[in-house]
Amino acid sequence: MSAGQYTHDNFSKILIRSQVLIALLLLLTLVVTDFWFPSAYSLKAGVHGVTAILAVVVGTFLTHRAFPLIKGMKVNLESLRRWLLAATLLNLAGAISGNWIYMRYRGQDGPRDWILAHRPLFHNVLMEFKEFISLFPFPLMLSATVLLYYYGLPIQIRRDLCKFVGITILVSWSFLMLGFVVGLILAKLRFV
Amino acid sequence: MELDQHDQPTSEQPPYTGPAVAASLSVLLAFFTLMVSHHISRLSPGLDKMVHSFGYWIPGSQGSGPDGSIGSYTGKETLALTVWFGSWLLFHLLWRKQNLSLNTWTKVFIVALGLITLGFFHPLSDPIVLFISDLF
Numbered sequence: 602m603s604a605g606q607y608t609h610d611n612f613s614k615i616l617i618r619s620q621v622l623i624a625l626l627l628l629l630t631l632v633v634t635d636f637w638f639p640s641a642y643s644l645k646a647g648v649h650g651v652t653a654i655l656a657v658v659v660g661t662f663l664t665h666r667a668f669p670l671i672k673g674m675k676v677n678l679e680s681l682r683r684w685l686l687a688a689t690l691l692n693l694a695g696a697i698s699g700n701w702i703y704m705r706y707r708g709q710d711g712p713r714d715w716i717l718a719h720r721p722l723f724h725n726v727l728m729e730f731k732e733f734i735s736l737f738p739f740p741l742m743l744s745a746t747v748l749l750y751y752y753g754l755p756i757q758i759r760r761d762l763c764k765f766v767g768i769t770i771l772v773s774w775s776f777l778m779l780g781f782v783v784g785l786i787l788a789k790l791r792f793v
Numbered sequence: 794m795e796l797d798q799h800d801q802p803t804s805e806q807p808p809y810t811g812p813a814v815a816a817s818l819s820v821l822l823a824f825f826t827l828m829v830s831h832h833i834s835r836l837s838p839g840l841d842k843m844v845h846s847f848g849y850w851i852p853g854s855q856g857s858g859p860d861g862s863i864g865s866y867t868g869k870e871t872l873a874l875t876v877w878f879g880s881w882l883l884f885h886l887l888w889r890k891q892n893l894s895l896n897t898w899t900k901v902f903i904v905a906l907g908l909i910t911l912g913f914f915h916p917l918s919d920p921i922v923l924f925i926s927d928l929f
Binding site for chain 2: 641700701703704705706707708709710711725726729730732733734736737740741744747748751752755756758759761762764765766768769772776
């Protein structure tokens, strides 16, 4: 029996869904614990962490939905555009909460001051890169969402349009991951 | 939207590619504005203040002490938002009934996005920015 026939059986579904659920809970734990960190800014840090992780999780899920779109396969567009809308809102929340926590990052004796005193390259190169490319996923996701709602279901007959929306989702995800990883590095280096 | 109402579109209602190019080009222009305003703000404190002034409307844009402020980042965001929505509206109105080659545009879009991304990587972009600023 080929491996392909196993992908849709009940056991595999339970296994995959359990794995996703466990991974999601563990990933959330990574940032939810921020709320109890010994800092006057733990609330801001926690909110940004949770929105960022959720944006990464939904963005990663969407890359799996984008692939059939690029390949020209039939997809459930109504479901896809609802997920895209959710990803857009999560990325907007990530950007707004990022601005919020950025205030403390730049504050007196905040992470920026510490990093500049000890490892200036982490601010001058990594942070100055991260703060901008982290703004990229929201407009990219919004444009993909708007296109799917604008064209509606007839977009299915236009392979080039579907492919372009799929590529936009993949590109958005790559910036999301870049920003997320650099953000984690900086938070590890010096917490707010 | 007229097209939304038809599950089985006919050839009389072709989905034009113009709106897709308009939506993505405006995003590119917004990122480009972010990059240019960021490099301008780093040239002098006066230019930083000028860029910052566009973002004074954003809560938290100004302030000092441990709570800090978002600073001139708000001005860069404001300029980028303005260019984004302004150019989106303009290009959409211009191209909503046009078919532009998405195959060509996809390549241009990806390459331009890659170059703008590199523009935020200071070890690469700073020599270019200093070279250009020396011309003035």
